[in-house]
Amino acid sequence: MPNKNISDAILSGDTADIYFSRTQTILGKEGLDPIVVMEIFPGRDGILCGINEVIDLLRQAAPAAQVDALDEGAAMSAKEVVLRLRARYSAFGLYETALLGMLAHTSGWATAARAIVDAAAPIPVTSFGARHVHPAVAARLEYAAVVGGCVTGATPAGARLAGKPPSGTIPHAMVLIFGDTVKATEAFDQWMPREIDRIALVDTFHDEAEEAVRVAQAMGDRLWGIRLDTPSERGRVTPDLVKEVRARLDQAGFPKVKIIVSGGVDLERVQLFRAVGAPVDAYGVGSAISAAPPIDFTGDLKEIDGKPIAKRGRIPGVTNNPRLKRIALK
Amino acid sequence: MPNKNISDAILSGDTADIYFSRTQTILGKEGLDPIVVMEIFPGRDGILCGINEVIDLLRQAAPAAQVDALDEGAAMSAKEVVLRLRARYSAFGLYETALLGMLAHTSGWATAARAIVDAAAPIPVTSFGARHVHPAVAARLEYAAVVGGCVTGATPAGARLAGKPPSGTIPHAMVLIFGDTVKATEAFDQWMPREIDRIALVDTFHDEAEEAVRVAQAMGDRLWGIRLDTPSERGRVTPDLVKEVRARLDQAGFPKVKIIVSGGVDLERVQLFRAVGAPVDAYGVGSAISAAPPIDFTGDLKEIDGKPIAKRGRIPGVTNNPRLKRIALK
């Protein structure tokens, strides 16, 4: 059954490089429609993402194709074939741009997420980067972050795509409108369902350590954690701030209140926090994942009507890769 | 009239950070709905893009808001306010993620495009990067590249969004299927409308200089140009290759045939070609634009019910920026 995520614009070739639709026209006029093998490979090492969406597209658009692929989330090497298609060229030629784009964009995100998740482990990482990408791909970003190892994302659409509950605390805007961190947190507590963790954002009005203790005293056992999001104008969240807040919460009798760190968290920062033993309980990561560059994927014709072929610079014929698995499209 | 580009997922908040919809719920329960001023600013210098789409969203979702903004394509400085919204918070709070994402993603692309376009000028640059981004934003990428100065993009959807005709030559796949560069080019010439430039891709089977002359001799005056796309396995397109192909075409009597360069073209490469005087007639640029990182935008509440306010680290109250223009939403 075709996946609803594949839009008409993709299926119609409206988002394809136009030379592919022109090629389809010309080949049709010339009566050329060979059975070809296309192999797709990445330009650098990474985590494969988007392959499931690609298969959904092929199910819908080229159900007769023979498809071999690596698994979603698999580690892949530079130039390793991750997808092999065997079909009449007319069945999928128009979708090369879309196939590559799905893989490129989301594998870039998944790969960046994996690096940070590995550095932070076993401390969980949540994707907070929806605000850095166009809303048309925000859910895809969060899905890719989860493929890369994040525990979830922050949008309903993204979390749903990844099969996780979305994660959310309290934005600065809400604290500002309530005019007080404790009041905002108490209102959150009053109106939100029980199953949502109460996480207070503590850097809006006053000193973070001071607010953390204040909100803990007001909320008691209902407080799950506090979030530190100190802006760069105030020196960002430092490892020492985390240590101090932890110590002050402990001294005030709140050893169970967790500390979530967000705001400019990247790989280097996570490594620093780990190196100095900052007692972080969870990370929220934004642009270190969402601004990761796509991984360039290339699709090469390697066989035409059974004959090995390749453009200059590439080796003709099917490339051996025992890791590939046959995918049933129908 | 609302723009059809704003999808239901955006309008429903499905792609918004969930804490914004929770905030709307809580504020509604508490009966809080102040008139607020939100200011949005970028984290680094760049070219503003996406503001028109943001305005479309506001027209549809928050028509009563007072909006001041910079123009699409304007140069902007780090921390300069590019958009100021004055409205009841309930009117737009849910769209903060979408507003920021539209600006962040497309301004990143437009900014990268501008740098390359400036370096190449007056040689025209076309965006060839649709294959590196998810097809759901491929058109937005090409639109942003044109905002940044590219002459057009390669997909129908992107070019239409930018108000340009799409650009396309011949893909390697078509040459491989025809089995010969000249045959493929002649077929293109036979079946394509007259107004489309005939541009032969000459690195598929044989030496580029050899093929360039062969195809020129076969096509005569009908050939507009040739495209060099030598892969890195063969040393990429070098400035000397361009000079040699130019010389061999000239010696063979084809001084009017243009040379288009693609394949790994980035800012540094364009500067090199310029420095050594390589006779390039047009560039096709992919990941140097499409893989540009988003520009982080931030939205700050600066006034609530007429009272200046700000979170720690920011200066309370409306920021003066005489470059902003009032936008009529209705």
Added chain:
Amino acid sequence: MPNKNISDAILSGDTADIYFSRTQTILGKEGLDPIVVMEIFPGRDGILCGINEVIDLLRQAAPAAQVDALDEGAAMSAKEVVLRLRARYSAFGLYETALLGMLAHTSGWATAARAIVDAAAPIPVTSFGARHVHPAVAARLEYAAVVGGCVTGATPAGARLAGKPPSGTIPHAMVLIFGDTVKATEAFDQWMPREIDRIALVDTFHDEAEEAVRVAQAMGDRLWGIRLDTPSERGRVTPDLVKEVRARLDQAGFPKVKIIVSGGVDLERVQLFRAVGAPVDAYGVGSAISAAPPIDFTGDLKEIDGKPIAKRGRIPGVTNNPRLKRIALK
């Protein structure tokens, strides 16, 4: 009249390299006591300091010597002769270690101070570094800092030596004992003489911006300024913090309250604050001056009983330096 600053330990040679006193003994036994010329020069460019103390020492210990010297505070070049002594060797040979040490240590401090003072100008700089040096030279450090351009130091002894009133605000310890920044500042205001500026330290308990406004509201016109001394654990004093505190003070009606910045202020930091236009009114500088390395000075015999001489590596005879002035010792 001998200066009381020259201690018996110096005059007795107790702090001199012992080979100089042994040399005196041996030359005495041998009946050798030529009239010699010694020239003293620095190993690198800098600001000369300590020459007045050296002259005091010579006045007391070798009043018959002929002395030519540069002025206290003069800029000097590497290897430039800053002091020339002509006397019987027995008159001053024992003091070579002391002469060099006075110049080396204090010229090092004065030179570092000058660099920061020049970078900060016209914003005044005060030396806060007494705590990094042994108390036996704390006053000399502050004197040297003033020679280098600082407006004053923080200790009575140092300021007196430099002919300035000492500068002091409120230490963290006092705020902690009072338990509140406002109370501590009000107590300071109540008990200190009118001529001492009221400067509140605002980073002890709460957010700096918040405390700055609180103390301004409590003190009114009596508050001269506030001091920001945010520790590195909290991201140090950033330029944006200064801008924000300035803005919040202005918005609260206190545009006359000055902002003093201390805590890790060094040359690079001052240059950064200047570059981004942070509205600092005064700097307190510690280890960037107090930890400056001494400037190595060397004393060479260049003439013995009228005959030019020098050790290998140096040029025999008196070096011409028209900048030197004859000093009257008696």
Added chain:
Amino acid sequence: MPNKNISDAILSGDTADIYFSRTQTILGKEGLDPIVVMEIFPGRDGILCGINEVIDLLRQAAPAAQVDALDEGAAMSAKEVVLRLRARYSAFGLYETALLGMLAHTSGWATAARAIVDAAAPIPVTSFGARHVHPAVAARLEYAAVVGGCVTGATPAGARLAGKPPSGTIPHAMVLIFGDTVKATEAFDQWMPREIDRIALVDTFHDEAEEAVRVAQAMGDRLWGIRLDTPSERGRVTPDLVKEVRARLDQAGFPKVKIIVSGGVDLERVQLFRAVGAPVDAYGVGSAISAAPPIDFTGDLKEIDGKPIAKRGRIPGVTNNPRLKRIALK
């Protein structure tokens, strides 16, 4: 019994930051004198020095205080508590500047000395740096160098403080006055007590290797060693020079004459000499120790009248450090 090294200027607070004496005044007026705990810690790793002098000061000025401290010469880590004071604040508040300065200045020297001593071991290192510091702290420098591992210093006062005999050879000035290295060395030999080693300085007039042999031939068994101090104008003392002088002395029948190297010896230089096997018997080190930057120490109030407290950025309450030992002041 109070140590005579603590001067009146320190005891009177004349060299203290003036805000401490003002604080004493204000607290006295307000009748505030809590029992407090102050903890002192360094800003970087190093060798602790000056703690004995600090204890002397406390014995004299605050005999009722409870003191826990690391040992003189102990290795210490950044931020490790090296001294904990519990007393009424009035008992020691005035001495914070002095305490910190004693530790900072001398620990800086001891730490630099340790690095060089470790690199040179088992070759002994003597401190020759008195000439780079003010004579008021020359003895403290040499004491610190010995705490750091040097065998002794060069001044009577410094060596006495360190409980070692001072080390001295022959200065260039004496050789120049005698006009001949051999004559100067013979005079030294004639007039100096037997227990002082005869060490000839051999770079004043002639080639070092030539002079070394000449002086050895003149002095015979009475010569303990020669010192190489070649100035930078002549290429400094190179490892090859040491090897050559050793070989020429050996060939001339003086294998027991030792070679002392001075002049610009620093850590990098000692490592070079070691790496190439230069036969050095002793090093004299000047500015590599004497110009070492102080180590910044900080004193934090951590408890007031039994209640844990700390300024922002620090963790309230007493810090656990089992390495601290209780010191009896009376």
Added chain:
Amino acid sequence: MPNKNISDAILSGDTADIYFSRTQTILGKEGLDPIVVMEIFPGRDGILCGINEVIDLLRQAAPAAQVDALDEGAAMSAKEVVLRLRARYSAFGLYETALLGMLAHTSGWATAARAIVDAAAPIPVTSFGARHVHPAVAARLEYAAVVGGCVTGATPAGARLAGKPPSGTIPHAMVLIFGDTVKATEAFDQWMPREIDRIALVDTFHDEAEEAVRVAQAMGDRLWGIRLDTPSERGRVTPDLVKEVRARLDQAGFPKVKIIVSGGVDLERVQLFRAVGAPVDAYGVGSAISAAPPIDFTGDLKEIDGKPIAKRGRIPGVTNNPRLKRIALK
């Protein structure tokens, strides 16, 4: 029997530094002709070359000398004595320039060759650098390259000196004159003796991979290998090009045809080819060997008429080196 390679210009001293012949004149006039020991050592580590030619020179010019030397091709350390001469000074003084020059120039080449040969092993390396040196030393260069481990050189004279058959393929000029790679290769095959390997140069007119297959198909089993020499204008020979040509030859049925790589091959390039597993069968190396800097050799008199001596900076007397072997000159 004297070696004919020692030219009259060398024997006459015409190519010697003139101060040596003047010295001979003066010593003769003065009647001075001591028996001296000269030791020769290199300035850096390397492979000794030229020692056999030096011995030939000494056999002819100074047959009475006592000679100890390392072997041709031996690894030598910086400053290690590689040659010791004991003779009347008049017997060899005039030849110091020649001795040093023979060693310096050829040891430089042999040392560079060894580094590349070691990196390439077991893939053979041939010296192709005769064109970078004056023809008067072209044979010496190739001899040195073979001493360094190359399998042979490209000139008859050089290969003869090294005792190897010269290696040669086909120059671009010949392919250009024939106008076709296949024709040129076939002509080579027709006219050259059977024992010469048939190696086609395949980058002159067409794509390398295309030409490689064409020439293999034309020549069949008679083709020993093909040579890739792609110029920098076309991106040099890349590892991927080698892989592709190998694959295309294999697919076309020519797995035995070898691939020779030349053109800018240096140590870094060989390491790259090895790291990525490029299937190279032989390297031709030019300027990476031929442009290697000479190794500076120095000759020191260390003994005169039985007495150890040396100039300043060197250690008098014969240096122990058990690796030296006595050479019989007669």
Added chain:
Amino acid sequence: MPNKNISDAILSGDTADIYFSRTQTILGKEGLDPIVVMEIFPGRDGILCGINEVIDLLRQAAPAAQVDALDEGAAMSAKEVVLRLRARYSAFGLYETALLGMLAHTSGWATAARAIVDAAAPIPVTSFGARHVHPAVAARLEYAAVVGGCVTGATPAGARLAGKPPSGTIPHAMVLIFGDTVKATEAFDQWMPREIDRIALVDTFHDEAEEAVRVAQAMGDRLWGIRLDTPSERGRVTPDLVKEVRARLDQAGFPKVKIIVSGGVDLERVQLFRAVGAPVDAYGVGSAISAAPPIDFTGDLKEIDGKPIAKRGRIPGVTNNPRLKRIALK
């Protein structure tokens, strides 16, 4: 008239890459002998040297060729044609290796010499590097150094080739044999013709400054200069040593005695001496010239029987270079 410098080995092709002689054989068998144009160009900027020798070779071997060339000593740019030959290929094909080698080796030397000569100007530079190259090219090295701007070389053969008198002082060996610098210099003075400058080498036995004065006092007006050649073991010749020797000579009454500096003099060193104003009167430069890498020259066939041609990577046909001059071979 043929130049005698062209050896039989060159003329016979014995030093040519063997593929050129094989090519001659094959072309002869095939009856192919087109009139071709070969252009020769360097791989980098530099000073052209060796062109006169090349023309000598062509005069002797290919007198019918049409030759266009730049002048000996001309500045040339990377890839600029410096020599164009038009002749039957059989007339010169065998000499390509020799032509390129003559230009490559000597242009490398001349180019390095020019850089140092320009940096030292107007202080003269002499080539002392014969000992670093094989004696078969020692004269060519010195000739090239003079083409690059040196005033002369040190060997009779080299100086004769360059049309200059050779330059020579006194070697260390001679001083060592005489056992005294003054005696050696006096012997030189006694036995050498009047027209040879008396230059004493002063670093052999004693301190350079000491010896310089001693020899000046002994020689009086007959001393032209002294040479400083301090070895690296003694710190090389430093700028300060030159200044000191100058000062001590002047003070002793010998302001006319010149100072020659040798020993490790390279471009960086000359720039240092200039920057600090060291009073050098002449430089002797060795490996900074003699170890310069050859400049890679390439010979391309650009026309065959009147038809433009080139291998891939080069532009077919004769390259325009108006700087070339027609050379008459007969």
